[in-house]
Amino acid sequence: MVKNMVTKAQIRKELLQKREELPENLCKELSTNTKGQLTTWEELQNRGYFYAYYPLGTELSLLPLIQWLLDTGRRVALPKTDGDNMDFYEIQDLNEVRKGQFGVMEPIGEQKVCWEDAICLTPGVGFSIDGGRIGHGAGYYDRYFERHPRLLKVGIAYEFQIVDHIPTEVTDIPLQWIVTPDRTIKTTKS
Ligand SMILES: Nc1nc2c(c(=O)[nH]1)N(C=O)[C@@H](CNc1ccc(C(=O)N[C@@H](CCC(=O)O)C(=O)O)cc1)CN2
Numbered sequence: 001m002v003k004n005m006v007t008k009a010q011i012r013k014e015l016l017q018k019r020e021e022l023p024e025n026l027c028k029e030l031s032t033n034t035k036g037q038l039t040t041w042e043e044l045q046n047r048g049y050f051y052a053y054y055p056l057g058t059e060l061s062l063l064p065l066i067q068w069l070l071d072t073g074r075r076v077a078l079p080k081t082d083g084d085n086m087d088f089y090e091i092q093d094l095n096e097v098r099k100g101q102f103g104v105m106e107p108i109g110e111q112k113v114c115w116e117d118a119i120c121l122t123p124g125v126g127f128s129i130d131g132g133r134i135g136h137g138a139g140y141y142d143r144y145f146e147r148h149p150r151l152l153k154v155g156i157a158y159e160f161q162i163v164d165h166i167p168t169e170v171t172d173i174p175l176q177w178i179v180t181p182d183r184t185i186k187t188t189k190s
């Protein structure tokens with residue numbers, strides 16, 4: 001490894017620390033703003049199928065958005081992991097979750113869905129404008145994206161989570177958009 005190269009693990013650690021320092025009321029406000037960005041985004045208007053996530057700790061919360069999606073008749077599914085695998089399961093109500101692996105709230109449904117043209121609202125620890133993403137380091141989303149190439153891959157990020165450079169591995173699949181509480185960005189590699 002090149003000596004002065006910042007590794008994924010270093011970036012992950014630093015950004016997770018920053019995220020943990022966010023006060024609760026600010027998380028709430030930024031989550032509401034993110035819902036505002038997404039609900040006014042043209043790309044989302046005509047879509048009916050969404051892969052979202054239930055927030056873990058101080059992750060940027062999609063709960064207000066998910067409620068809006070359900071209220072407007074959209075179909076929503078959340079991820080559930082099993083060993084190295086991750087799949088998505090539909091929810092009709094935000095109460096249909098329970099705590100699972102890694103302490104993540106997972107859907108209780110047993111029937112996995114396969115919506116090849118869905119929008120995948122993707123959590124992450126760090127992002128870059130070229131579509132790079134750092135997660136928790138287990139590779140769940142990259143493996144899922146490899147199996148389902150037609151998904152519209154959208155990173156959900158606090159502004160501070162967008163960094164200049166993310167070292168890539170051959171298995172990393174770039175995101176096409178990044179949505180923050182302030183803006184909606186088309187990535188440069190999409
Ligand atoms: N909200 C949300 N849901 C998600 C993800 C996510 O990043 N956010 N995932 C994205 O892939 C999957 C779950 N993957 C995860 C993998 C590791 C950790 C985690 O916190 N790991 C700890 C160590 C935990 C342990 O080993 O007990 C760590 O990184 O310190 C969390 C989620 C599916 N669901």
Ligand SMILES: Nc1ncnc2c1ncn2[C@@H]1O[C@H](COP(=O)(O)OP(=O)(O)OP(=O)(O)O)[C@@H](O)[C@H]1O
Nearest residue numbers: 133134135136137138139140141142143146171172
């Ligand atoms: N398509 C794939 N096939 C096999 N292994 C993969 C694939 N994608 C990623 N991996 C492996 O998974 C491990 C973690 O990958 P990476 O650091 O990109 O995870 P991450 O994106 O941070 O995590 P997550 O998606 O779970 O939030 C790496 O060792 C990587 O080689």
